Amino acid sequence: MKFTTLLASAAMVLGLGGAALADGHEKTKVGFVYVGPVGDGGWTYEHDQGRLAVEAEFGDKVETVFVENVAEGPDSERVMTQMALDGADLIFTTSFGYMDPTNNVAAKFPDVKFEHATGYKRLHPNVSTYSARFYEGRAIQGHIAGKMTKSNVIGYIGSFPIPEVIRGINSAYIHAAKVNPDVEFKIIWVYTWFDPAKEADAAKVLIEQGADVVLQHTDSTAPQAAAQEAGGVITFGQASDMGQYAPFPRVSSIIDDWAPYYIARTQAVMDGTWESKDTWDGIGAGMVGIGEISDAVPEDVKAEALAMKAALADGSYHAFTGPLNKQDGSPFLAEGETADDGTLAGMNFYVEGIEGDIPQ
Amino acid sequence: MDLSAINPILLIAAMIAAATPILLAAIGELVVERAGVLNLGVEGMMITGAVCGFIITVNTGSPTIGFIAAAVGGAVLSLLFAFLTQVALANQVASGLALTLFGLGLSALMGQSYVGIKPPRTETTPLGPLADIPVIGPIVFGHDLIVYLGLAIVAATWAVLTFTRVGLVLRAVGENHDAAHALGYKVKRIRTLAILFGGACAGLGGAYISLIRVPQWTEGMTAGVGWIALALVVFASWKPWRVLLGAYLFGGITQLQLNLQGAGVAIPVEYLAMSPYVVTIIVLVILSADKSRAPGSLGRTFHASG
Numbered sequence: 267m268k269f270t271t272l273l274a275s276a277a278m279v280l281g282l283g284g285a286a287l288a289d290g291h292e293k294t295k296v297g298f299v300y301v302g303p304v305g306d307g308g309w310t311y312e313h314d315q316g317r318l319a320v321e322a323e324f325g326d327k328v329e330t331v332f333v334e335n336v337a338e339g340p341d342s343e344r345v346m347t348q349m350a351l352d353g354a355d356l357i358f359t360t361s362f363g364y365m366d367p368t369n370n371v372a373a374k375f376p377d378v379k380f381e382h383a384t385g386y387k388r389l390h391p392n393v394s395t396y397s398a399r400f401y402e403g404r405a406i407q408g409h410i411a412g413k414m415t416k417s418n419v420i421g422y423i424g425s426f427p428i429p430e431v432i433r434g435i436n437s438a439y440i441h442a443a444k445v446n447p448d449v450e451f452k453i454i455w456v457y458t459w460f461d462p463a464k465e466a467d468a469a470k471v472l473i474e475q476g477a478d479v480v481l482q483h484t485d486s487t488a489p490q491a492a493a494q495e496a497g498g499v500i501t502f503g504q505a506s507d508m509g510q511y512a513p514f515p516r517v518s519s520i521i522d523d524w525a526p527y528y529i530a531r532t533q534a535v536m537d538g539t540w541e542s543k544d545t546w547d548g549i550g551a552g553m554v555g556i557g558e559i560s561d562a563v564p565e566d567v568k569a570e571a572l573a574m575k576a577a578l579a580d581g582s583y584h585a586f587t588g589p590l591n592k593q594d595g596s597p598f599l600a601e602g603e604t605a606d607d608g609t610l611a612g613m614n615f616y617v618e619g620i621e622g623d624i625p626q
Numbered sequence: 627m628d629l630s631a632i633n634p635i636l637l638i639a640a641m642i643a644a645a646t647p648i649l650l651a652a653i654g655e656l657v658v659e660r661a662g663v664l665n666l667g668v669e670g671m672m673i674t675g676a677v678c679g680f681i682i683t684v685n686t687g688s689p690t691i692g693f694i695a696a697a698v699g700g701a702v703l704s705l706l707f708a709f710l711t712q713v714a715l716a717n718q719v720a721s722g723l724a725l726t727l728f729g730l731g732l733s734a735l736m737g738q739s740y741v742g743i744k745p746p747r748t749e750t751t752p753l754g755p756l757a758d759i760p761v762i763g764p765i766v767f768g769h770d771l772i773v774y775l776g777l778a779i780v781a782a783t784w785a786v787l788t789f790t791r792v793g794l795v796l797r798a799v800g801e802n803h804d805a806a807h808a809l810g811y812k813v814k815r816i817r818t819l820a821i822l823f824g825g826a827c828a829g830l831g832g833a834y835i836s837l838i839r840v841p842q843w844t845e846g847m848t849a850g851v852g853w854i855a856l857a858l859v860v861f862a863s864w865k866p867w868r869v870l871l872g873a874y875l876f877g878g879i880t881q882l883q884l885n886l887q888g889a890g891v892a893i894p895v896e897y898l899a900m901s902p903y904v905v906t907i908i909v910l911v912i913l914s915a916d917k918s919r920a921p922g923s924l925g926r927t928f929h930a931s932g
Contacts, residue, residue, distance in 0.1 A: 303845035305734060305741055335846060421888070427895075454887045455895045461849040464880075466840045467644060471884040474640075475631040487742065491842045494744070510742035625895040 294536050296320060296528075297354035298332040299345055301361035301485075302460040308485040309459065309505040309522070310334065313360045313383075316524030323529045327536070338363025346371040350378045356535045358528065359383065361459065362428055369393055379540050381531060384430050386611055391542050396527060399548030400430070401437035401610070402578045403520035403556055404481075405585040406571050407502045410518060410559070411479040412442030412449050413567045414500060421472025423465060423482040423489055424455045427625045429613045431483045436617045437585045438481055441574075443619050451620050452477055462488035473499055490516055500562065507557040518571070519557030526552060546607065550579040586610065591618035632885045638765045638878075642773055643839060645877025647672070647831040647848075649776045651855035652862070652869045653783055654827025660787065660864055661820035662800035662923035666722025667707050668828050669852025670729020675700035675829025676836035677733040680843045681740060689748040693772060693833050700829020701822045703729055708821040712814045715927050730846060740843045748772075748838050772834050777870075779827065784866040796820065800921035803928040813928050828852065861910035863918035868910060876906045 298317050302310040317330050331349065336342045342364050349357055350371060356379045359368045365385035372380040372390045380390075384397045411420050420442060424431050435453060442449045452475060454468045461484075469480050469489035473496045482489045482504050490508055493499040493515040501511065503519025527545065534540040547553035556575050559568045577583035588599030593616040599605060616624060651668050658665050678699030683692030703725065710721040748770050750757070756767040787793035796816060798806040803813045835851070836843055854876065862868035883898035891898075 303734065305738065305845035307741055307844060452888045452890070454884055455899070456884075457899050458849070460846070462840050462842070462844045462847040463644075463647075463835050463849060463851065467640070467881065468884050470640065471881070471888050474633055474636045475885070475888045486844050486847070487842060488840045488844065488847075491744070491840055495841070622890045623892070623894075 293327060293329045294324070294356070294532060295329045295331065295352075295354045296532055296535075297346075297349035297352075297357040298330065299336050299342060299349070299357065299359045299361075299364060300332060300334040301336060301338060301363070303334050304332070306460055306485045307487045307506060307508060307510075308503075310360070310485060312506050312522040313358070313524055316528040319525035320528050320532050324532065324536075328532060336364075339367070343367040343371055346380075347374070350375040354378060356381065356532060356540075362426070362430060379531075379535055386544075388542055388544065394531070394540075394542050394544065396545040397430070398522055398553040399546060399585075400520055400522075400554060401433045401585050402548045403554050404434040404437040405441045405578065406556055406574055407481060407518065407520070408438035408441030409445060409574060410502075410563055410567055410571055411438065411481065411500070412444065412446035413570075414517075414563065415442075415446065415449060415479050417476045417478045418446065418448045419450050419452060419476040419478065421469070421475075421477030421480040422451055422453045423468045423472070423480065423484055424453055425459050425484050426457060427455060429611060432616070432624060433610060433613045434481075434483055435620065436613065439620050440586070440590065440617055453620075453622055455625060456484060458484065460485045462486045465489050466492045469493060470496070487511065503557050509557065512558070513560030514562045516557075516560070517562050518559040521555035521557050523553055523555050546611075548578065549575060550581060592616070593618055593620060629889055629891070631889045635761060635764050637881055637885055639768060641874065641878035641881045642765075642769060643877075644881050645873040646773050646776050647834045647839065647851055648855050648858065648876060649780065649870060649873035650772075650831035650834065651828045651852055652858045652873060653776070653780050653866060654824035654831075655855055655859045656862070656864055656866060656869055657783060657787075657796070657827075658820050658824035659859055659924055660800045660921055661796050661817050662803055662921050662926065662928075663711065663817050663821060664718045664722065664925040665704070665707055665725070665821060665824055666719060666856065667704070667725025667729065667852075668824075668856050669848060669850065670726035671700040671703050671825045671828035672729075672832035672835075672848045672852045672855075673733040673846070674703045674729045674832065676832035676848060677737040677740070677843060678829065679833030680745060680836045681736065683745045683837055684740060684743055687746050689746060689837055690771075692745075692837060693830060696829040696833030696837075697826040698829070700827070700832065701825040703732075704821050704825025704828075705818075707825075708818040711927070712818050712821075715929060718925050718927070726852070734845045737843045737845065741845075743843065745837055745841050745843075748841075770838055772830065772838065775830070780866050780870045787866065797921070800923055803923045803926070807928070807930060813930075817928070828855075831855070858906070858910075860920075861907055861914065863910075863914040863916075864921065865918065868913060871913075872906055872910050875909055876902050879905050 300310045304314040333345050336345050358381045360383045362384045368382040369389045372393045380393045465484045466488040469492035490511040493501045500517050501515045507519045584604035586605035588603040589601045590599045592598045675696035679692040679696030682695035707725050710716040711718050753767045757763045799816050858872045862872045879902040
């Protein structure tokens with residue numbers, strides 16, 4: 267057989283196989299694209315827990331695949347395309363930087379459903395976006411941090427200057443400054459989601475410069491290890507509980523619980539009821555969990571934090587409630603006014619009191 | 627902006643610690659390349675060393691044994707590269723890339739049950755009263771043994787390459803393997819030993835990250851340091867002291883930019899973030915304006931019939 271004939275027949279077989287799968291295949295195939303390794307102990311780890319929950323829920327009716335350590339940008343487009351070609355029915359792309367690649371690939375595969383985490387672009391009817399209101403958890407962290415800091419310096423390790431991260435910084439600052447007007451935020455941008463050595467270095471620098479609370483918006487547990495090494499510094503688990511560093515330095519955490527959402531969306535694809543939408547759930551819906559507040563936190567502070575958690579959950583309190591000014595002193599929210607989702611989704615300014623500029 | 631928040635003594639001490647993994651990996655790779663072999667697997671050997679060192683340290687409680695294990699682990703992995711390129715005569719670039727991918731996967735597998743464990747602390751070298759000297763004490767005498775080991779390896783590499791017969795033979799093999807072969811030197815044996823040395827150094831560098839700098843085990847935790855080390859060797863024009871300078875520059879500016887950010891200096895963060903790469907490259911390129919060039923046989927496969 268000539269090589270070209272061989273190729274042609276191979277293509278035929280593939281095509282037929284693909285067609286057979288398309289109309290009658292039993293298993294729903296769900297793909298996940300991860301920005302870090304599943305063993306990062308934070309962000310990607312929790313997404314993978316969601317994937318495992320989908321498998322546990324549907325058993326034989328579902329097949330899941332994942333690719334880890336996918337760089338944000340063009341390479342992710344290749345990975346998504348490959349997944350779609352391999353017959354995935356539903357693909358979750360789990361990092362902000364996959365926003366344009368997800369929409370580009372979605373245009374080419376109208377029958378495949380795409381779900382992009384933490385983004386806002388839904389250019390095609392087969393793209394949904396979803397995110398969690400992490401800033402609600404940040405409000406609680408800010409409160410605890412403001413109450414517990416002795417040096418009044420709180421360090422914050424930022425990943426990239428995108429709205430999601432800036433929102434977290436603002437929310438934490440507002441609530442820290444509310445209980446402790448002398449509080450100062452030191453922010454270091456590391457320009458990576460996952461680089462343990464760099465995250466540890468940033469944490470050490472913040473501690474050397476006087477911070478006794480370190481908040482992180484990066485994915486590894488390295489800052490926790492650095493804080494433990496330094497002693498006398500408190501931290502919060504990010505994206506995952508990071509309970510191995512409890513009760514000290516990790517005094518609480520934000521836990522992303524993607525499992526219910528992933529199960530619901532997989533179910534929707536199975537039922538044929540899936541449609542493009544934007545989901546943004548917080549503590550109330552259970553997408554944002556608050557890890558156990560450890561005994562290192564004084565009883566009264568813990569009680570206040572839990573009360574705030576309850577108020578955020580039932581909607582009686584919004585983390586961005588006026589009066590608030592922007593960093594330049596211009597008014598942001600009037601007395602009693604709360605920020606709308608559009609403003610929050612595109613937040614690109616610091617609130618009044620935070621020093622420094624957001625990298626543009 | 628509050629520059630007084632930056633403590634220069636801590637900054638310099640942190641710089642030395644940040645530079646050590648890059649320094650170790652780069653000096654190992656320098657020896658490999660001077661022997662005419664291009665091993666792109668530095669990242670894979672580092673991460674393997676990181677996980678081997680971590681596992682052994684946790685199980686034995688001794689960081690010293692851990693670091694030895696890290697060097698052995700890196701060397702064993704590099705043996706695979708030596709087999710592929712020196713015995714099977716495979717392409718060095720492809721084998722090196724494969725080694726990196728293999729090392730990353732292997733280390734993730736080996737380290738699965740070690741996530742979240744805290745390793746025993748590596749003590750700083752007991753130099754007694756020297757460490758109590760103001761300013762100089764914490765900068766020069768307050769480090770762990772590996773920092774001094776790294777410096778010693780650089781000095782030894784320089785001395786061996788410059789003044790000894792062994793160094794001359796190694797360079798001969800790297801410059802022209804056919805001529806070295808004609809003179810009766812065992813090209814493959816010498817290259818294999820150089821590759822092993824490179825693997826051991828990379829392993830030590832990796833373990834420095836997992837045992838001292840972070841200290842914990844996380845998948846993929848070297849996060850590209852191996853590639854920086856590789857680039858450093860080229861920009862340092864294959865000279866040991868320039869590798870040292872490059873590593874310290876890179877580590878120093880990385881630390882400095884984090885410190886400046888923390889102090890709120892009004893330089894755009896993007897420039898600060900790229901400064902370690904830019905400054906290191908500029909300085910080393912200026913230094914390499916002399917007539918230095920790559921080893922003549924670098925990256926070429928040697929076969930005795932050729």
